[in-house]
Amino acid sequence: MKQFYSDVFQYRGTHYDFGYWQGKLLKDSPILLNREKQWGPRQHRHFLIDPVTYKDIMLTFAPAILDEIRGLADALHMNMDKAFRLFGGYYLEYTRSGCSIFTDSRFMIRNYDSHPRGYEGRYVLYEPSDQGFAVIGPSMQITGRIDGMNEKGLVMGYNFTNRTKSGDGFLCNMIGRLILETCANVKEAISLLKAVPHRHSFSYVLLDPDGASYVVEASPRQVAVRKSSVCTNHFHVLSKENRYRQEETRRREAVIHNQQQDAQSAYQAFKVMNDPAHGVFSKKYDAAAGTIHTSMYFPKEKKAWFVIGPDRKPVIFDFSKWLKGDNVNIKRIKGELDYSHPFVNMG
Numbered sequence: 001m002k003q004f005y006s007d008v009f010q011y012r013g014t015h016y017d018f019g020y021w022q023g024k025l026l027k028d029s030p031i032l033l034n035r036e037k038q039w040g041p042r043q044h045r046h047f048l049i050d051p052v053t054y055k056d057i058m059l060t061f062a063p064a065i066l067d068e069i070r071g072l073a074d075a076l077h078m079n080m081d082k083a084f085r086l087f088g089g090y091y092l093e094y095t096r097s098g099c100s101i102f103t104d105s106r107f108m109i110r111n112y113d114s115h116p117r118g119y120e121g122r123y124v125l126y127e128p129s130d131q132g133f134a135v136i137g138p139s140m141q142i143t144g145r146i147d148g149m150n151e152k153g154l155v156m157g158y159n160f161t162n163r164t165k166s167g168d169g170f171l172c173n174m175i176g177r178l179i180l181e182t183c184a185n186v187k188e189a190i191s192l193l194k195a196v197p198h199r200h201s202f203s204y205v206l207l208d209p210d211g212a213s214y215v216v217e218a219s220p221r222q223v224a225v226r227k228s229s230v231c232t233n234h235f236h237v238l239s240k241e242n243r244y245r246q247e248e249t250r251r252r253e254a255v256i257h258n259q260q261q262d263a264q265s266a267y268q269a270f271k272v273m274n275d276p277a278h279g280v281f282s283k284k285y286d287a288a289a290g291t292i293h294t295s296m297y298f299p300k301e302k303k304a305w306f307v308i309g310p311d312r313k314p315v316i317f318d319f320s321k322w323l324k325g326d327n328v329n330i331k332r333i334k335g336e337l338d339y340s341h342p343f344v345n346m347g
Helices: 015-027 031-045 051-061 063-076 080-087 172-182 186-195 247-260 266-274 319-323
Strands: 002-013 100-103 108-114 122-128 135-140 147-150 155-162 201-207 214-218 223-227 289-298 303-308 315-318 332-337
Touching (some): 002 015, 015 122, 063 080, 063 172, 100 201, 100 247, 100 266, 108 155, 108 201, 135 172, 135 289, 147 289, 172 186, 172 201, 186 214, 266 289, 303 319
Antiparallel strands (some): 100 108, 108 289, 135 147, 147 155, 201 214, 214 223, 289 303
16 A cells, blocks of 8 residues: 545635636646646647637636636746646546445535546635635646535535547536536536536536435436436436446446445445445556545535545545634645555655
């Protein structure tokens, strides 16, 4: 087992200032350099469509995030075309991943399964002073979010389904950011998911303080909504969008259903997902399907749990206190994975 970590960042202010602040931090971080190395000869596939088109779309859904990208570009002395490509979360290739989600009326638990070498190791608390809701959660592509919760208690996580037959549209991580920053509840999030263009096929799991959990199956062609407490990596309604092989994702779905029936507390439910003995936590890192983090969100209490690696006690964030101005004292979340290469933030 090797030690890994995520750095914790917290910021209050305008989107431009937030972007500029992050850009200054990235100058001293290995994240961007390691991203460029990873993309290598595949760089030609990591492109953006016409920047004018992108700006028009972002002005429709979240104009403030454009200001964040401008701040990043200014701090990094980068032209906007490159900034859009690196931080825009639109029309890029996406690495296949796993992921499992379980909800009940009180909480959502999410295993994020992917390749550790692409994980940027950033856990972010941001409260905008210009527009949008405050959000807590791990980041992807700096501006996007892997999962998270906003100040209204809306919780979001997503699971990969398929990347074939992709279309022009947002990546999952930017869609996650759009949901959390602009939507107050599940109803608004469903409306947004029906309106935004989707690059790939993903399930978005939504929960708010009302306690009803919905899975939104979204592809570049269709969006469908169903009520469910479990989601893995296949669609139920849009079944024609699924990958050919579904044995493993359906196995995990059944295991979660069966194991969670015996969970008597939130912590026991968390252990079902995080303890490998229960059969949900995965160590298939070389196949881009190993569990990197387990996150848990409580919409009513506005608390967030987070761990890196298996069978660990969660780091607990009291988001409600943070929203009142009490900064967290946690600088770094540490864990261990059975993998030899570091996250991109670790050099």
